[in-house]
Amino acid sequence: MARPKKLINDPRAVVTELLDGLVLANDGRVKKLDGVDALVATHVPDGKVALLVGGGSGHEPLFHGFIGRNLADGAACGQIFAAPPPDTILAATRAVNRGKGVLYLYGNYAGDNMNFDIAAELAADEGIEVRTVRVWDDVAAAPPERMQDRRGIAADVYMIKIAGAAAATLGSLDEVVRVAEKARDGVRSMGVAVAAGSIPETGQLTFELADDEIEIGMGAHGEPGVARRKLPTADEIADDMVARLLADLPFRRGDEVALLVNNLGATTMMEMLIVYRRARKVLADAGITVHRSDVGTWLTTQEMAGLSITLLKLDDELKRYLDMPAESLGYSRA
């Protein structure tokens, strides 16, 4: 198979070089720490509960593109699709800590869990209070009774948005954790893959799909989903995905939600909007009100084609944090 085309230099230097670019693109609002692949906000106010996010690189703009006002204070960045090591996380923890504690927010994967846990233990040894909220929104990964076996996908966007706004507003780590956990418990996502992405260093696709096949529920790294089928129409796929999401929480008539459609990398905005439009119809028919929508590119897997749909159940408190302005390279809302 031909090596997928990428505009890169040394394949082993992609993370270093993308982080250099990300720092420059932030025009002074974000800096890289010496010796580790961690980025932090140039200014973190005194007395602020800190929000540290992170995970494997290669999913840009998540996670390191989400450092900014009312969002994350720092990000620990791993190699492509690989969790960051503990010393990177610890260095970022020290850099963002302002004495009010640090919330670790990241996707629920074995590698991230172990490395962030080790870092949290090392931080505790230094007297830094750390709490952890793992994002586990992918309904395709495990049944509801095994929620903690689900992996984190595009709900990362809403989780960082809400936890970031809460961390900027509330004075206590416990309160920020409470809000973040409420958001996590009310959010569900599902993805569909149309074509694979590749790892720059190996130059190989992470999975194979036939030209006329899609996989429903495929994970962000090509982890298999719930069903493989012939390419359906946009409306068929939206009907299927939204029905699975609604049944899982379950969402009920009268609920208010935020609706996010995320591009896995190579899908066109045209396709995204066509699927989004149908998702709105399914929700309207189910008696569910969409309080706000986000259609765009946040959690990618290189040139993987496909999209995911995320539904977040809202109450007045979550709405308040979701609606606060936010500004970062990867995600901004006025």
Add this chain to the structure above:
Amino acid sequence: MADALDAAATARMLDAAAVAIIANVEVLTAADQAVGDGDHGIGMRRGFEAARAKLAAEPPATVEAACRAVGTAVMGATGGAAGAVFGTLFRSGGAALAGRETLDAAGFATLLQTGLEAVMKRGGVGAGQKTMIDALMPAAAAAAKAADGPLAAATAAAAAAARQGVEATRGMIATTGKARTLGERSLGHPDPGAISMALILEAMRDVTARL
């Protein structure tokens, strides 16, 4: 055959294990593409290149320091689950060797057993879940049985048990890590982390057989 290794010889044995991982990056990549996302080989290469550099830059004074240096370098440079797991193996296993002048068969058995317990605790993973534990656990048991004999016999027994463990993972369904959602589709494929564990122990076997 070596009965025991001093700190410098232990460092050479660990360096040989690192060389084996680096030389097999494509084997590990292919194995991980079958059940995961294909980054195990390049991650392990990053980690064990860092381990080689650390051993060369700061020759360890004790067998404990040699093992811990490898664990720290691997944990710092590999990333992902592999970095946490193989880093913990050598850091915790190495710490259990504190005070030993040399690495003999009993020390080698302690390294594996203590490392095994630490990895299981860190990952919340047991036997039969299609992970490196399925190579390390039988290796630690084999080393414990051979703990009263020469080191070379213990490393040989551990390496053979680990390789059998790799083969056994073919018949297991992954219930942890990124391969978890493969379910029965993971059947027939060996676990990449288990292969790495066997490669490390086989390199140790080869070094101790020569000394």
